[in-house]
Amino acid sequence: MKIAFYLENKNLSNIDCSNIENGNPGIGGTEYIIQATIYYLTKLAPQYHIVLGAQCIDNIPPIPYYKKTDSISELIKDEKPDYIIFKYEPYLYKEASICAKENNTKLIPWAHNFIKRSELTTLANNPLVTRIICVSKEQLNMYRDHKAFLKSVYIYNGMPVEYLKTQLPYIPSYNKRPFEVTYIGSIVPYKGFHILAEAWKDILKVFPQAKLNVIGSGKLYDRTSKLGRYGIAEEEYEKQFMPALTDDAGNIIPSVHFWGVLGTEKNEILKRTRVGVPNPSGISETFCITALEMQAMGALVTTINYGGLKNTVFHTGLLYNDPKDLATSIVTLLKKKDNHIQEYYKFMEENFSFEHITKDWIDFINHLSDSSIPFLPNNNSDRISKLKEFNRKIKRNLPFGYTILPTIDFYQSILRYLHLIK
Template sequence: MKIAVVLSESEYFSPTHGGACSIWVSEVYYYLKDMYQVTIYVSPHKNEFDSFDIVYIHNYKYLKMFKKILPKKIFRKLKSLYNLSAAKHIGTNNYDVVHIHNRPEYVYNMRKYNPNIKIILHMHNDHLIKYSSKELYKICSLVDVIVGCSKYITSNIIKAAPEFKSKCYTVYNGVNLKTFNKIPIKEQYNFPIILFVGRIVKQKGLHILIQAFKEVLEMYPSAQLYIVGTAKATSRFKKNSYLKYLEAMSADIKDNLSFIGSVPNKSLATYYSIADVFVCPSIWEEPFGMVITEAMACECAIVASKTGGIPEVVGNAGILVDPNNVDALKSALIRILCNSRQKTTYGSMARKRAEDLFRWENIAKNFDILL
């Protein structure tokens, strides 16, 4: 069987620069590429997974130069040249299956130039249900399988398009249990460490976490909050406004808070291993939360928002709190920090849950059934 995997025009197929889609594809197809002939379609930028057959779609690389000078509508139309090129190339190479990630709009050209191919549309977010009813119906009609990264995503698609329920499946994201494994170095840090990993954007709820952390400091004055991740700059010389806001609101606790910046994937296990608590304080409907599975695999005690697909990931192996609730978040953090036995128990439960549900080999088997 020949499978074409189409990543979005802006996705880096890279362990350091790529997002959840890139990691999912590299991990799952690692287990499937010996059974099937797999080709990855991607833009030619910062692609570091070299053990795959890759086709580069070059035109988007040059189109990006016009992004800031063209009206959005015109740029969106030009951007469609990426998926048009991919669809045509796939149509001339006799693939059996095309696996499209996170881009429902690619389906139109893909079906036009590949009338008999099996199309799998894989959603890592809720963009599909934001289409008009007419467009949603047409897209769902053109595909053979719709995959959601969580039951939360899949159930929302079914609610929006119940007539296509039989096409909808859930296949979770996963975690590499070898890369993310507890390192015995915590004893070198004799102070409480609270850890956040992710993009520095408002929907991740860092302002809520910092407010809660200030109250935690009243009981644990030596505690440290490590924030791992980057904020997208508004320009080459202008710092992201949300990051500036966070820095201003945390100025009075600057000795207890560190903005670490970007950390290579292979080094993240060190941060998870020294943390007493990993926090995911999202205030939006998080589709899944792959960083949570990484922290779980490293035996972190988890505190996370009860929103989106997060409860499916955490289960009973951590503490769930209402989003946007400073008091609830503070109480959960203190509950972990003041009880070392409970912290260890949550960490062990988290690792077991990661092994049982989110092992990439099992995710690959679950997806293989849909091919």
């Protein structure tokens, strides 16, 4: 059995990913996880024939089989794999579907972002799609009352826990840290940095000595993006959030430092950070590696109570339901005396270490030829999940149930539109 992974990395050709065991070298989380997963799979399970097809192969991790390829269709035609795993994007799926049918290749979309319901229906109805991989339990729970749920699994993204353990002796205690807050991520609207920017002056009213570190830029995912006046984000987005972080003369206020894109050197900033804020809006957040990285360096995390963040933020952090509560949450965590980092490392190792996650991948691969699904989420602790499970059972037992009955998310969207729920 041959399994191919496809990676689009032409805009990351200058980033050295050869030491992937030491963490993310400063690329998007998805691009990091794809390479790290293949590295650990080929290292810990060499019995599988796994090939990485990438647009650039100069700085990839050391793996046995790889191929430079310009497109997913080229990879399928040249390698003729039994299965191809790829980050789900509509254009990639469309291209792969056409070629896969001709080459008897099964498709496995890897849903690093949320997929539209209409697109999920297409995946559910396509016999070439043998599995859909979600990256968190909460992400899969959202699809519970959709037909695509029946061919979906979740496998958490991994963390280099063994390497991170070597850093533990050098991580300062929480109560000795300055009052620093850190954001890491692409500075684009859907990542929600503007929410933190707007909250910053309220935080300074309580902690005038506080500092804000901003790691990332509008070029994190696309190094060719054109930035605005400050060289931080695209021009229109800069105009949205920079007034909250500048004085009357347009100068960045002293409490804010923009670091740009950093690799593993970001850990030195995180070691002095008290509060980490990944993706304040939660939009598109199916997992959030950044939340795990921040906590691994001893920061407490606050962000919105949504999606994969429910799985990756430890109980020492704070999840808010309304973005207006961000400033209050940051202030609350800045006042804490301890981060309980040893407890967090136990949680991280048991759930997210690459060694642990690779076992899930092995189980997944071993079941690919079976009609059964290897594992499903059992998180029915909240009312929405119970409603979705009940809705799915109704659909399953009615003729055309999946076709004619809406999902619970559809009803929720109507209620939000009418301002009856948040």
